Amino acid sequence: xxxxxxxxxxxxxxxxxxxxxxxxxxxxxxxxxxxxxxxxxxxxxxxxxxxxxxxxxxxxxxxxxxxxxxxxxxxxxxxxxxxxxxxxxxxxxxxxxxxxxxxxxxxxxxxxxxxxxxxxxxxxxxxxxxxxxxxxxxxxxxxxxxxxxxx
Amino acid sequence: xxxxxxxxxxxxxxxxxxxxxxxxxxxxxxxxxxxxxxxxxxxxxxxxxxxxxxxxxxxxxxxxxxxxxxxxxxxxxxxxxxxxxxxxxxxxxxxxxxxxxxxxxx
Numbered sequence: 001x002x003x004x005x006x007x008x009x010x011x012x013x014x015x016x017x018x019x020x021x022x023x024x025x026x027x028x029x030x031x032x033x034x035x036x037x038x039x040x041x042x043x044x045x046x047x048x049x050x051x052x053x054x055x056x057x058x059x060x061x062x063x064x065x066x067x068x069x070x071x072x073x074x075x076x077x078x079x080x081x082x083x084x085x086x087x088x089x090x091x092x093x094x095x096x097x098x099x100x101x102x103x104x105x106x107x108x109x110x111x112x113x114x115x116x117x118x119x120x121x122x123x124x125x126x127x128x129x130x131x132x133x134x135x136x137x138x139x140x141x142x143x144x145x146x147x148x149x150x151x
Numbered sequence: 152x153x154x155x156x157x158x159x160x161x162x163x164x165x166x167x168x169x170x171x172x173x174x175x176x177x178x179x180x181x182x183x184x185x186x187x188x189x190x191x192x193x194x195x196x197x198x199x200x201x202x203x204x205x206x207x208x209x210x211x212x213x214x215x216x217x218x219x220x221x222x223x224x225x226x227x228x229x230x231x232x233x234x235x236x237x238x239x240x241x242x243x244x245x246x247x248x249x250x251x252x253x254x255x256x257x
Contacts, residue, residue: 014174014175014176017175017176018172018174021172021205040235042205043205043235043239050174050175050207050208050209053175054175097243102243102244103244114208114211114212114243115207115208115209117242118207118208118239118242118243122242
């Protein structure tokens with residue numbers, strides 16, 4: 001198993017979502033992440049990338065935004081960092097659906113917060129910070145069993 | 152990966168086959184198809200998702216939209232969803248609101 005450090009720029013467009021997932025899937029395969037956890041990582045990143053494209057850059061009035069995707073691994077964990085220069089937005093401050101709301105019949109549910117909930121729940125750790133004019137959304141997946149503290 | 156939706160109404164039941172990846176870029180196509188087919192007042196809606204290999208929250212929102220438009224008496228069937236899609240439905244509580252089947256008619 002190799003360690004990797006990979007980086008690619010994507011335009012902040014919905015057409016980039018599938019290429020971002022493909023880039024992640026190829027990287028995840030290099031470090032031996034199984035199919036199920038690769039899917040979950042792609043799903044988590046897809047949700048946040050969608051927010052950056054649909055809300056972040058749009059609300060900032062930036063038409064030609066860029067999302068930088070960094071993929072870094074050591075033997076214990078795989079980390080994906082999305083960087084964008086849109087208005088600061090901390091997904092962790094978004095109100096998520098409460099448990100009792102998730103049990104409501106669909107006809108009675110509000111639509112919102114699902115994406116961020118999915119992002120958080122599909123990786124072992126999710127962090128956000130804002131530095132040097134950039135939003136950084138950081139996803140971490142443990143690579144070796146029993147190393148949950150690695151993230 | 153290409154994305155496609157194909158729909159038909161048979162015996163008052165709307166059947167939509169969805170293939171490929173359902174994310175924010177493709178979900179509007181399914182949304183439009185659902186909106187169009189619901190105008191025919193189907194009793195139930197069947198989504199054949201056997202060849203759906205990815206579904207993000209944008210896809211979940213279409214399912215919520217469909218269910219809200221159909222009304223509480225209607226059933227929403229999902230035919231052969233992949234395990235990961237089922238897991239996302241479970242995590243978000245949507246599994247309670249759909250009926251998963253191996254084929255339709257059952």
